[in-house]
Amino acid sequence: MGSFLQISLAVLALAGASVALWFLFRLRSEFNFFSQFTRKAITEEEFTSRLASLEVRLAELEARLADSDARRQQDAEWLAQAESLNLNRRGQVIRLHRRGESPASIAQALRLAPGEVKLIIKVFELGREKSDGSDEI
Numbered sequence: 001m002g003s004f005l006q007i008s009l010a011v012l013a014l015a016g017a018s019v020a021l022w023f024l025f026r027l028r029s030e031f032n033f034f035s036q037f038t039r040k041a042i043t044e045e046e047f048t049s050r051l052a053s054l055e056v057r058l059a060e061l062e063a064r065l066a067d068s069d070a071r072r073q074q075d076a077e078w079l080a081q082a083e084s085l086n087l088n089r090r091g092q093v094i095r096l097h098r099r100g101e102s103p104a105s106i107a108q109a110l111r112l113a114p115g116e117v118k119l120i121i122k123v124f125e126l127g128r129e130k131s132d133g134s135d136e137i
Contacts, residue, residue, distance in 0.1 A: 093120045 042050075089110060096106045103121060107114040 090120055093117055094124050097121050097124070 093106055103117045104114055107117040
């Protein structure tokens with residue numbers, strides 16, 4: 001019985017030593033982790049410096065965004081004017097066509113391509129035919 005007790009104590013001592021070594025290595029790895037973390041930590045001055053540079057960059061981006069919005073607004077206004085000019089030209093083509101002008105003379109008067117004038121007239125006539133024929137359907 002005495003040898004059994006000695007073996008049991010030896011096993012317990014070995015298990016205790018193993019647990020102690022495991023805690024030691026675990027503590028060492030935690031210490032290494034936190035020491036790396038503290039080395040990477042920045043000072044308050046560095047933080048305020050980085051924050052100030054980010055605020056400057058944000059102000060630059062806001063200015064660029066405002067400039068972009070202003071240009072987009074100008075482009076939208078120009079596009080609206082250009083569309084109304086196209087509608088006016090179409091109206092002029094139709095008006096001159098109703099007066100009996102030839103497509104060639106309309107193109108010369110409005111400085112448009114003859115094919116474009118013919119296309120506008122053809123689309124107008126097709127639209128008129130469709131609206132006249134819609135009562136029959």
